[in-house]
Amino acid sequence: MIERNGLIMAWYHPGDAPPSFEIPELDDIAGEGFTDFYKSSYVIKTAIQEMGENSVDPAHFRYVHHTDEVAVCEEYTTDGPRSKMLSSQKYVTPQGVVDGRIDSFATGPGFSEVRFEMPGVVKAALLGCATPIDDETVEQRFNFKVEKTGDERMDSVIADAFVAEINKQLTEDIPIWEHKAHLEKPLLIDTDGPFMTYRKWASQFYAEPVGTQVVGPGT
Numbered sequence: 001m002i003e004r005n006g007l008i009m010a011w012y013h014p015g016d017a018p019p020s021f022e023i024p025e026l027d028d029i030a031g032e033g034f035t036d037f038y039k040s041s042y043v044i045k046t047a048i049q050e051m052g053e054n055s056v057d058p059a060h061f062r063y064v065h066h067t068d069e070v071a072v073c074e075e076y077t078t079d080g081p082r083s084k085m086l087s088s089q090k091y092v093t094p095q096g097v098v099d100g101r102i103d104s105f106a107t108g109p110g111f112s113e114v115r116f117e118m119p120g121v122v123k124a125a126l127l128g129c130a131t132p133i134d135d136e137t138v139e140q141r142f143n144f145k146v147e148k149t150g151d152e153r154m155d156s157v158i159a160d161a162f163v164a165e166i167n168k169q170l171t172e173d174i175p176i177w178e179h180k181a182h183l184e185k186p187l188l189i190d191t192d193g194p195f196m197t198y199r200k201w202a203s204q205f206y207a208e209p210v211g212t213q214v215v216g217p218g219t
């Protein structure tokens with residue numbers, strides 16, 4: 001067990017193998033420039049691999065979350081236990097449409113760092129921690145920080161708005177996660193996200209080799 005980035009992280013392996021990767025230290029958000037964490041947590045009947053597929057599915061933001069614009073995936077790459085998704089996102093703000101970013105960095109199946117940037121408006125970081133409770137249940141915790149603007153009230157308004165949006169999106173995703181079936185060979189088309197690259201990356205985190213087993217409830 002370690003303390004990292006203000007969070008207590010625990011490693012579990014059914015065969016008692018030692019940790020095979022390290023959670024990165026995010027020094028910038030630990031400093032005075034960012035607020036303390038705004039926290040929320042959810043218990044969801046799914047498997048963490050299924051939840052992660054959300055992040056490589058840009059189209060669902062439009063049709064499930066009703067965002068004005070679909071994020072454009074610029075790069076999705078994996079490197080050992082880490083994966084990286086860089087995307088641009090247009091945001092509708094009171095000042096008009098601005099070009100922003102959503103960049104996600106995962107380390108292992110249970111830790112992700114998502115950076116949001118709306119130029120001239122806000123910079124924020126979300127640390128997502130997923131813990132499997134049993135084969136069909138996940139506790140998902142969100143730890144959210146905003147870059148300080150110098151106006152504490154404004155920081156908390158921005159953070160509350162982000163947390164409300166995350167809560168809204170989770171509420172929309174949960175019925176899908178709790179009912180989706182895992183198809184080993186899904187019918188994908190060219191404009192779908194990099195699902196199979198994600199699955200290949202995720203497969204390394206099972207204690208026993210995977211390939212033919214079915215993941216998640218509702219199957």
Ligand SMILES: [Fe+2]
Nearest residue numbers: 054060169173
């Ligand atoms: Fe989603």
